[in-house]
Amino acid sequence: MRITNLLRSKEEKATLTRKKAGAPPGTMVYTGHRHMEQIHVHLTQYHGDFFDVQTAQDAFPEPQTERATLWYDMRGLHHVELVEQLGKKYGMHPLALEDVVDVQQRPKMELFENGVMFVIKAFAFNAERLELSIEQVSIYVTDGVVLSLQEDSGDLFKSVRKRLETSTGRIRSRGADYLAYALVDNVVDKYYTVIDQIEEELDKVEETIMRSPEVETKAKIHDLRLSLLTLRKSISPLRELMNRFADTESTLITADTQLYVRDLRDHVIQITDLVETYRDVTNGLYDLYTSEISFRMNSVMQTLTIVSTIFIPLSFLVGVYGMNWDNMPELHSQYGYFILWGVMISLILGMLGWFRSRRWI
Incomplete structure (x- = not known):
């Protein structure tokens, strides 16, 4: 995540915020930038042995039975009218509908007269570009009905859907509240995947620093630090959410x-601790990078200093016998040239031996 991308996202956020300025509470304004050609709404119905899935585009299917638990999974939020129709059909409060399409919300849980709403963040990490993408997910549970609304077309709840289809576990035998818990748990579990990917990139960066740090290494550390900062800002409020949920x-x-929510709360605490740990690791990698660059620079300067020190007496000797005065007996010696070479080589070897004894080289 580069600085330019952050600045661009801040500008987009400011523009969308100005669109909402002055609007009365409960006004639905989509503050995101993801637009799909068609809105997809999936309706899953189950009750005992009965199970059915319906899909519609730019509309929402009608349930086939009143006894079944209903799960509407809506992907795409820019169609504000459809979101409003679906929400009002099941009694969503206007403030809840406003929060659904306002994707700048912090994770939270809200209690309403006839429903409970969860706003959480889903993450995906691009290891090649070291970018963390964020998607807001709203989950509303009321009597026998669960509404999940997300920005992208991707299936965030594939594993939950598979459990419902295969009738494995306890999910088919429980009510809408357990389904809402399963959806929240599914999003939280994906945090582990993102953190594992970031950990793998941190290990690669550490190996690069120890082997041969490059200019790009500093940028990678910065990108990973920003990703962890974004994770921390979005995951920290989950503690409060889980406390209220439990x-x-x-x-x-x-x-x-x-009871299951309390276990999920422990997972959130563990994830929060992991994020804090890897933030410290990132800071440590930056210090290691700086130290390694300084060490290499000092090694270069040390080598250059030793070379310069060796050539100082050699330059002096060459300078003295390069003056070509007539009254210099050594210039007329038959073996003067070889003697001078012997003296210079002895000086070089002597100085190298002394440097080594001092552990300078």
Whole structure:
């Protein structure tokens, strides 16, 4: 994530914020920049042995039975009217609908009269470009219905969908609150994947620094540091969210589901600690990079200093006998040239031996 990309995202955020300025509470304004040609809405229905999946574009399917638990998975938020229709059909509060399309929200949990809403962030890490992409996911649970709304067309909840289709585990036998927990848990589990990818890149950077640090190494450290900073800003509020989720008195969340939420809260704490640890590792890598560059520079300067020191007495001797005065007996010696070479070589060897005894080389 380069500085230019950050500046561009800040400019886009400021522009979108100005569009909302002055609007009354509950006004739905999409503040993102992801636009899809068609909005996809997936309806999953299940009850006992009954299971059905329907898909529609720019519309939402109607349920086939009133007894089933309904899960609407909507991908794409720029179609504000469709989001509003779906939300109002199941009694979403106007403030909740506003938060769904305002993708600049911090992770949080909101309690409403007839529903509970979760706003969390999903991440994907591009190892080649060292960029962290962020997507806001809103999950609204009401009596027998779960709405999940995300920006991109990718299937964030593929594993949950597979568990429903194969009827594995307890998810088919429990209510909408457990499904909402499963969706949140699925997003949180993906944080481990992102952190593992960042850890792998940190190991590569460390190997590069120890082998041969380059100018690009500093930029990689900076990109990884920014990615970890973004993760920290988005994951830190999850502690508060999980505390509220685990201790909520809402009748829509059963005590049995809250037991699983407490385990998920432990995962969030562990992820937060990992992010903090790798931030420290990144700072340490920057210090290591600086130290390695300084060490290499000192080694170069040491070599140049030794070479200069050796040539100082040699230059003196050559300068003295290069004056060509007539009254210099050594100039007329038959073996003067060889004697001078012998003296200079002895000086070189003597100085090298002395430098080595001092452990300068």
